[in-house]
Amino acid sequence: MNIALGLLVELGYLGIKLLYAYIIHDTGVHISGFAPQSLFLFIGTFILMTVFFVAMLQFNIMAFDRQIIEGEFDLILTKPVSAQFLATLKYVETWMVIPNIVVGLGLVGYGWYESGIAFNIANIGLYLAYGVLGIVTMYCVFTLPLLLTFKLHNISALHSLIWAVWDFNNLPHRIFPSPIQIIGTVFLPIFLITNFSPLAVMGELSNVEMVWGGIAPILLFMMTCWGWKRAIRAYESGGG
Amino acid sequence: MSKYKWLLGMGLQKALAYRINYAVTIMAAVFPIALQWVLWQAIFNYTEADQLYGLSYSEMLSYVVLAALMAQALRTGFEYEMAEDIKSGGLNRFIVQPLSYFGFRLSVFIGTNLGYFVATLAVMAVALWVAVEYWTLSIELAHIALFVLSAIGAFFLQFMLFYLLSLTAFWLHEVWALFESVRVISLVLSGGVVPLSVFGESLEWWLSLLPFQYLIYFPLQTLTGVLSFEQIFFGLLLQFFWIGGLMLVISTIWRRGSRSYLALGG
Numbered sequence: 001m002n003i004a005l006g007l008l009v010e011l012g013y014l015g016i017k018l019l020y021a022y023i024i025h026d027t028g029v030h031i032s033g034f035a036p037q038s039l040f041l042f043i044g045t046f047i048l049m050t051v052f053f054v055a056m057l058q059f060n061i062m063a064f065d066r067q068i069i070e071g072e073f074d075l076i077l078t079k080p081v082s083a084q085f086l087a088t089l090k091y092v093e094t095w096m097v098i099p100n101i102v103v104g105l106g107l108v109g110y111g112w113y114e115s116g117i118a119f120n121i122a123n124i125g126l127y128l129a130y131g132v133l134g135i136v137t138m139y140c141v142f143t144l145p146l147l148l149t150f151k152l153h154n155i156s157a158l159h160s161l162i163w164a165v166w167d168f169n170n171l172p173h174r175i176f177p178s179p180i181q182i183i184g185t186v187f188l189p190i191f192l193i194t195n196f197s198p199l200a201v202m203g204e205l206s207n208v209e210m211v212w213g214g215i216a217p218i219l220l221f222m223m224t225c226w227g228w229k230r231a232i233r234a235y236e237s238g239g240g
Numbered sequence: 241m242s243k244y245k246w247l248l249g250m251g252l253q254k255a256l257a258y259r260i261n262y263a264v265t266i267m268a269a270v271f272p273i274a275l276q277w278v279l280w281q282a283i284f285n286y287t288e289a290d291q292l293y294g295l296s297y298s299e300m301l302s303y304v305v306l307a308a309l310m311a312q313a314l315r316t317g318f319e320y321e322m323a324e325d326i327k328s329g330g331l332n333r334f335i336v337q338p339l340s341y342f343g344f345r346l347s348v349f350i351g352t353n354l355g356y357f358v359a360t361l362a363v364m365a366v367a368l369w370v371a372v373e374y375w376t377l378s379i380e381l382a383h384i385a386l387f388v389l390s391a392i393g394a395f396f397l398q399f400m401l402f403y404l405l406s407l408t409a410f411w412l413h414e415v416w417a418l419f420e421s422v423r424v425i426s427l428v429l430s431g432g433v434v435p436l437s438v439f440g441e442s443l444e445w446w447l448s449l450l451p452f453q454y455l456i457y458f459p460l461q462t463l464t465g466v467l468s469f470e471q472i473f474f475g476l477l478l479q480f481f482w483i484g485g486l487m488l489v490i491s492t493i494w495r496r497g498s499r500s501y502l503a504l505g506g
Contacts, residue, residue, distance in 0.1 A: 005417035012424030029283045157264035164271035175278045
């Protein structure tokens with residue numbers, strides 16, 4: 001029953017993402033020079049990234065502040081494994097993401113084929129490489145705000161803000177005005193998560209963007225680990 | 241009656257204590273609005289159509305802004321508290337106290353959400369002013385008055401829907417997924433993401449048989465003057481029918497659920 005209802009939740013969110021795909025298909029709109037078929041590649045990639053978000057991050061984020069407030073975090077600190085790893089990647093969800101995997105792969109496949117992108121090792125490698133870097137970026141973008149829990153305890157509103165920003169990835173970032181593109185690529189690199197892998201295989205990434213897409217996730221990950229160590233130092237047990 | 245007023249006041253105080261939280265939540269609503277804004281702008285520019293899905297450019301932009309705000313105005317959250325009350329024996333105190341649980345929840349809901357609701361309506365008024373001034377959207381005063389009436393109806397309808405949903409906790413152990421799935425489905429079916437006309441005429445007709453469209457789509461159609469006064473009054477009647485109908489269903493399910501309630505705890 002719980003699995004079925006969990007699937008229903010994801011189907012609901014998936015439905016919203018597909019609404020955008022439906023409107024794009026129905027109106028035949030070209031966005032920033034991309035035909036609807038190419039736009040499906042972006043939407044499909046976003047849906048596939050949602051798989052990693054739901055499977056790896058969502059439930060850990062939801063449980064994180066409770067661990068701190070109720071003192072459960074003390075137990076994590078005693079384990080002979082990285083506390084950051086345990087506290088942020090402990091829960092893994094598998095069943096809920098099945099619809100996203102099926103639909104995401106379908107849309108990516110269709111968009112890839114219809115966009116006339118060669119299906120060769122170089123392109124697949126490029127797509128996967130930026131995909132993995134996107135996952136690293138996603139982990140950091142959602143983990144960094146968690147560190148505020150050590151100070152503020154209740155950061156639910158901040159999370160709803162980040163989750164709302166995450167939905168910007170429903171469409172290619174080039175649809176937004178330049179200042180938003182710069183902010184979302186450089187300062188809060190949310191656009192690196194889902195945009196760079198489709199852009200890379202379409203040959204639409206500039207050299208600067210290609211380099212930034214490789215460096216930024218690594219820098220961000222280092223910053224997250226550094227921030228984690230500092231936050232841990234300030235941690236005060238809330239347990240008995 | 242005074243005890244319910246007191247509960248209402250308590251709810252209001254609680255809501256005011258979290259006003260920064262609310263401000264951030266309203267800020268979060270800006271992002272889906274921005275996303276839809278750029279999408280519809282691109283679509284209208286590309287197709288050069290006067291109308292899409294029955295709405296002009298200015299009506300579509302007004303709709304997506306107002307719908308996102310309306311969805312915020314109708315936020316809930318009490319369903320988790322109700323589920324906890326049912327599962328962990330929190331209903332026990334209502335057995336011994338001269339207080340109706342429905343009245344308690346309704347008073348707290350009004351108290352907690354009235355501030356959010358009115359504040360969001362105020363933000364909507366600003367958005368409407370922008371729409372009228374800059375997007376040449378024409379709005380009549382009578383439509384605004386009828387919108388307020390339908391928005392109040394939507395507020396109570398939302399309460400009834402989620403109260404009814406919470407009663408599933410009498411039988412279900414885990415309710416999170418059910419609550420979230422209904423929340424998402426309700427958001428789409430109420431027209432909180434896109435106008436229901438996007439789904440096509442036949443599906444829109446089928447959706448009109450459900451209560452969800454009276455949460456967002458109908459109030460906004462009332463406001464933007466898409467409906468005639470006759471259609472608005474008929475719609476308001478149906479909205480009140482749904483509120484009354486759900487109240488009856490709630491009282492029936494409550495009675496059945498109470499029979500399977502285990503008064504856990506001290």
